[in-house]
Amino acid sequence: MISQADLIESAPDGAATAADSRSHLLGDQTAERYRRSLTEGVTRLAERFATTGRPFTGISPEALTPEVAAIDLDRPLGDTTAALDELEDVYLRDAVYFHHPRYLAHLNCPVVIPAVLGEAVLSAVNSSLDTWDQSAGGTLIERRLIDWTAERIGLGPHADGVFTSGGTQSNLHALLLAREEAGAEPGRLRILASACGHFSVRKSAKLLGLGEDSVIEVECDADRRMRPDALARELRRCAERDLVPMAVVATAGTTDFGSIDPLPRIADLCARYGAWFHVDAAYGCGLLVSRTRRHLLDGVERADSVTVDFHKSFFQPVSSSAVLVRDRATLRHATYHADYLNPARMAKRRIPNQVDKSLQTTRRFDALKLWLTLRVMGADAIGDLFDEVVGRAADAWRLLAADPRYEVVTRPQLSTLVFRYLPSGDHDDATVDRANLHARDALFASGEAIVAGTVVDGRHHLKFTLLNPHTTLHDIATVLDLIAGHAEAHLAEQSATTRHHGELTGSLAR
Known part of the structure; x- marks a missing residue:
């Protein structure tokens, strides 16, 4: 009697492409390939983490979308190294890195190695x-x-x-x-x-x-x-x-x-x-x-x-x-x-x-x-990390409360601070709103830091969410200076535009 196993043994081999496809499946015969692939990927990521100098490159959707759209997903590269090279261009280079101490936006934390x-x-x-x-x-x-x-x-x-x-x-x-x-x-x-x-x-x-x-x-x-x-x-x-x-x-x-x-x-x-x-x-x-x-x-x-x-x-x-x-x-x-x-x-x-x-x-x-x-x-070590960011937020609140350029909404219980840039001089709320919105957008486009925004009582505010123990008070002070600089530049530009419009209107009247 011929067994099913005998029939399978005597069957012709499948196409070479099928065998190649199976070589990508993780299992006992591909354990070494798995090790090599992950080692290459981890090595690249370690280098990226070690050398990332800012939380974001500032790339726009308009600039990155064509690069992603140009990739033909029906034509595989067939090589891990080539795929990682491509990934560098369409993702890793421009990713938002939460581990950077000047990522201060949303409730995204750096992650622990275990x-x-x-x-x-x-x-x-x-x-x-x-x-x-x-x-x-x-x-x-x-x-x-x-x-x-x-x-x-x-x-x-x-x-x-x-x-x-x-x-x-x-x-x-x-x-x-x-x-x-x-x-x-x-x-x-x-x-x-x-x-x-x-x-x-x-x-x-x-x-x-x-x-x-x-x-x-x-x-x-x-x-x-x-x-x-x-x-x-x-x-x-x-x-x-x-x-x-x-x-x-x-x-x-x-x-x-x-x-x-x-x-x-x-x-x-x-x-x-x-x-x-x-x-x-x-x-x-x-x-x-x-x-x-x-x-x-x-x-x-x-x-x-x-x-x-x-x-x-x-x-x-x-x-x-x-x-x-x-x-x-x-x-x-x-x-x-x-x-x-x-x-x-x-x-x-x-x-x-x-x-x-x-x-x-x-x-x-x-x-x-x-x-x-x-x-x-251990649990205590996790708690210590969280305590550190809560303590940093308390220090940042004192920094903001003492800075005449800003008003802070409330003293934090955890690690979030909501505040607003207040320019000197007489400006209406709409102008101040635009200055804060512009400062956030300009900061994001620069890639030097990332902060969040929200609306409080109908007015636009900025927000720090501190979840990185590596973020120092110096980092926070630097970001506050960057925000103020972008807001002030925006107000100066608006003032110049208004003045120029007034001069132009006056000359036409004459």
Whole structure:
């Protein structure tokens, strides 16, 4: 009898191109090729990191788009070195480098080396964290990290959670659970959130079929923290109108101001009115490992759900986020069973399938990055890095407060500063707005530094987000001088244009 194996052995070889294609697959026969390719790539990146002198080259979309568009993706280069050379031209040369100390814009952190190692491992093994039979130990590592995070928060013995793609997904997940727990018809449901909170709350309301009008904006104080008296007033109004406050979303680290809402008082009001208490700590979660500022999160332990973004204040590569819940039973609202993936019988056998908790199915093993970070560095070391940037922001606030060229909106609780250039002389608000907008754009185009912008009380402001411990007070002072220089040059140019126009008008009149 001829076996299937004999038939396969005697079959003619495939085309040479098929064999060549297989040579690119990572496996036992290509381990050395894998080593060489990654070594070449890492060597180039190490050189790039060592020699990058500014966070950005200042290239415009108009200049870079033709270079990318000219590449024929149907004609491979067939060589790693050539592909890396090309990548240098279309990406690495002009990338925005968050590790540079004068990148001061968004909530993007430099990353720690153990986490980058974890990224390399998880990408190569390519575990999918939806089911046990695709991940094995990866599932247990993620679950252990969820338990560790819940312990740090103080959620209690029945807590659970799951890793997500980021704070937006974590907030959506938490509000889905809150909606289901509320058990009322959608038209009566309301979400109460800080006026300074994250846009994802309104986005989540829309995705959940509640509509953006279901979100009630709660006033903030001068420090951009939710006012408990305003929250109490809105909760009373809900009761009077027979509306159901399905959730109150407090923020521990607003995106614009780094403000932390008064969590204990908000928790009291949630308990009184029976509202789900969600804390968006995507930014402020770094305080969980702080040795000096953990008290700023007091009250978070009373939350029904918490969002944490390790890729913000734990110095992890994107993505690395999680949603935690006080009562693991509430995660059932995200559970669906498929016969081909996670049939109900597996739950009865207590097979640990993470898809039973998640909004995602296929999901990366992002937990590995945090795992290796904790095993190599330890939680205290991460907390020390976060404490350093919070301390630097406090120093920068004092610098700004003493500089007559600027006004700063509020004293930071975390590492964000919102401020505005104020020129000397008599200028209207619109002129000042244009000067600040121009300064930010000109600074970005120069590539010397990158700062963010936002609108406060209808006026354009600039923003520093400090997440790099290598950023010094000298760096900050230098960037402030650069901003002022660009703003002053813009105002001088505008003044000259106005003067010239006036002279021209006068000469024509004569």
